[in-house]
Each structure stands twice: as structure tokens, then as C-alpha cells.
Amino acid sequence: MTEHTARERVFIVEGRPWKDAVIAYLEPRSPYRPWFIGEHIRNGDVLITVLDTDPRTVLCMEVAGPSSLDAIGVTESWTLATLPSVAAFEACAGVAVPTAAGRVDDDVAGRLTTPFIKCSANFDDPFTRQGEASHTTAAAARVLLKSAGKCTACGETIDLRGSAAREGVHIHTAENGVDQWNYYGPAHDWPAVLCCRCQTEMTEGGFSTFLDYRFSFHPSCPRCGASQTRSASIGMPNPGEPVPPWTVPLGCVVTDPVPEWICGGCGYRWAT
Numbered sequence: 460m461t462e463h464t465a466r467e468r469v470f471i472v473e474g475r476p477w478k479d480a481v482i483a484y485l486e487p488r489s490p491y492r493p494w495f496i497g498e499h500i501r502n503g504d505v506l507i508t509v510l511d512t513d514p515r516t517v518l519c520m521e522v523a524g525p526s527s528l529d530a531i532g533v534t535e536s537w538t539l540a541t542l543p544s545v546a547a548f549e550a551c552a553g554v555a556v557p558t559a560a561g562r563v564d565d566d567v568a569g570r571l572t573t574p575f576i577k578c579s580a581n582f583d584d585p586f587t588r589q590g591e592a593s594h595t596t597a598a599a600a601r602v603l604l605k606s607a608g609k610c611t612a613c614g615e616t617i618d619l620r621g622s623a624a625r626e627g628v629h630i631h632t633a634e635n636g637v638d639q640w641n642y643y644g645p646a647h648d649w650p651a652v653l654c655c656r657c658q659t660e661m662t663e664g665g666f667s668t669f670l671d672y673r674f675s676f677h678p679s680c681p682r683c684g685a686s687q688t689r690s691a692s693i694g695m696p697n698p699g700e701p702v703p704p705w706t707v708p709l710g711c712v713v714t715d716p717v718p719e720w721i722c723g724g725c726g727y728r729w730a731t
């Protein structure tokens with residue numbers, strides 16, 4: 460599908476509560492049923508999912524395949540990985556997103572599918588640029604979606620299959636949105652999703668920020684004693700991926716000796 464045609468019926472799906480919805484989105488075997496449509500879905504219907512975050516956000520568009528009463532089959536899907544606010548989505552679509560779940564009027568249906576094809580990589584979202592908006596549920600949902608269900612601290616995959624999954628993922632938002640991070644800039648904190656083990660360690664260890672906790676995985680600087688040691692790695696960061704402040708990509712051309720650690724306080728480099 461390149462453009463929506465009037466023959467398709469378009470529906471707004473509410474994903475709520477948002478944490479269950481992101482978990483069920485990341486883990487299709489989740490027992491959660493956070494999707495609300497309010498109407499019977501047919502093969503070929505187009506579903507646009509809006510989360511009940513504050514502010515509301517747009518997650519994905521799907522084309523329904525053969526479906527049962529309990530589960531909707533999906534034949535095609537488009538995800539907005541940046542989880543734009545409804546306002547940013549509307550700015551791209553040029554029409555308002557209906558506030559309630561259900562079928563969308565045919566005269567706006569086509570425009571609501573446009574952002575998935577035209578703006579999916581690049582939403583100009585004034586909301587995500589505002590520092591004061593960093594601790595909203597919309598920001599938390601973005602952090603969880605971006606984690607893909609992996610613990611930001613230890614890297615382990617968090618089991619999202621059980622009914623207790625929502626208690627098993629701990630979301631930390633930070634002033635620095637994931638996309639705005641500049642690892643040369645001052646390191647205050649970093650948005651993270653933690654498994655229960657890391658969450659307990661961070662709480663019991665008395666760390667006030669996730670970044671302090673993550674730096675505790677590394678040795679302190681032998682020269683200045685700072686606990687801001689970054690692990691060095693050879694290679695380039697993935698384009699578009701923010702570089703976590705506890706790592707330093709050295710690029711592909713590295714001159715000897717290759718350091719293992721680089722102090723974020725004084726710049727001292729060493730290998731253990």
C-alpha cells in the first residue's frame with residue numbers, strides 16, 4: 460500500500476493502559492489485551508493505534524488480516540519508532556486525529572494514513588524537544604519502546620510474556636531525551652529500562668541517577684578517582700543510534716595502544 464484508497468475502512472485503536480500496550484506490542488505472546496476498537500474488524504481494515512499517554516502518542520498502523528473474536532491478524536504494519544505526539548502527527552497529516560476509538564470518516568481517513576508513509580522517520584515534534592516534558596508518560600513509553608525489552612544496564616532481555624510483565628520493567632526517564640543526547644555534553648542522566656535485578660541493585664546501592672549506577676559497572680579512574688569511566692570500543696556507532704555516555708566508540712582507525720577505559724572526568728586512558 461502506498462497511499463490509502465477510499466475503499467479501505469480506517470479505524471482508531473486505543474492502546475491502554477499505555478504500558479501494557481507497549482509491552483504487548485513488543486511481545487506478541489503477552490497475555491495483555493490493551494487494544495480497544497469498539498467495532499468488528501474485517502480483513503483489509505486499516506488500524507491506527509493511539510496510546511493513552513500524556514500527551515497522547517501514535518504508535519503504528521496495521522492492515523488487518525483474517526481475525527478471530529479474540530485476536531486480530533495483521534498482514535502489514537508501519538511503526539512510528541519515535542512515538543510522536545498526536546499533535547506532531549496531526550501536523551503531518553493535516554487533519555485532527557479522532558479522540559475516541561472506532562471508525563474514521565472516509566473524508567479524513569486517507570490523510571491519517573499519510574504520516575506513516577511520508578513522515579515516519581522525521582517528525583518535527585516540538586513536544587519531544589522540550590526539556591520539561593522529559594518525565595511524562597509519553598516520554599516513558601518512548602523509552603520502553605526504544606529499549607525493545609532489553610535492560611539498559613545489563614543488556615539482558617526482560618521477560619515480557621507473563622501477566623506480571625508490567626511490574627518487571629522499570630522505566631527511568633531523564634532530562635536528556637534519548638534522541639537529543641550528546642555524549643560530549645554534560646552527563647546528567649540517561650533514560651533507561653531496568654530489569655528487576657538492576658532496579659533493586661540501583662535502589663539498594665543508593666544511586667541517585669541511572670547514569671551513576673551504570674558507571675559503577677566500570678572501574679574508577681586510577682588518576683583522578685572519578686566514577687565516570689567509559690568503556691572504549693573499536694568501530695563506528697550505528698547511524699541514528701544515540702551513543703550511551705558510558706561507552707566511547709573509537710572509530711575504525713585506532714592507533715596503539717588501544718585503551719580499554721577512558722575517564723569521563725580527566726580524559727585519562729588505560730587498559731586493565
Ligand SMILES: [Zn+2]
Nearest residue numbers: 610613654657
Ligand atoms: Zn538488568
Ligand SMILES: [Zn+2]
Nearest residue numbers: 680683722725
Ligand atoms: Zn580521571
